[in-house]
Amino acid sequence: MRVNNLHRVLNIIIATIWLVNGLVCKVLNLVPRHEQIVGQILGSTYSRMLTMAIGISEIVMAIWVISKFKSRINAITQISIVAVMNLLEFILVPELLLWGKLNSFFALLFIGVVYYYEFILKKELR
Template sequence: MCNFQLIPNIPAIKLQNLHKTLSFLIATVWLINGLVCKVLNLVPRHEQIVARILGDENSRLFTVLIGFSEIIMAIWVLTKFKSKLNAIAQMTIVASMNILEFILVPELLLWGRFNIIFAFLFIGLVYYNEFVLNKKLNPQTTS
């Protein structure tokens, strides 16, 4: 029988630090994508993707609204409010968005269709942080 563990016997303080670090990293990804890429429009490719999927007419407005939603997601991650619901929302949003982009606009993605690999790695990180690490740190919580 295999004795593989996702979390070896690491002191709780180190697991807590890892969880905080990963939460900060995840929030930073949402913040950068929302604020820098979409609201400030420093990566115009994001608006081009929105325009191709939702139409040119209101693409800037939709891009800014998506950006603000991503900023709110970053804040939600950091607050730890309903963290399981938050993780499920993140995983669902990232999977849906990336599957749509994979099908509809792969030529506009930074790494083309390979973007989906990074999306699912991010989903795995969110899952690991909430449903493995956080569960080990707080086995009694049901938030």
């Protein structure tokens, strides 16, 4: 696959991951486990509202990824958010994660893809 095509495909995949997690899992609440995680970490009183806010933020992230606006800042933001979120979940609520502590592996994989997309593959485009 040509570098340009791979870059385009990864852009769509990364944005889709954010969109699905934000819209489907959190805003539409089709995966209630996400609200349970928020409730366990931040308290159950406002867990639905906070889960919605997180979901909307993830939808905005998907739009930001697709736009390619300030892509380096975007990649650093994505990497930071995923790392912190997964560290908190790993420590505080591993029993609520889909794959338990193995979720960290998938988080690292996603972080690696974002890093590769922005800091390695993009250099090859120039």
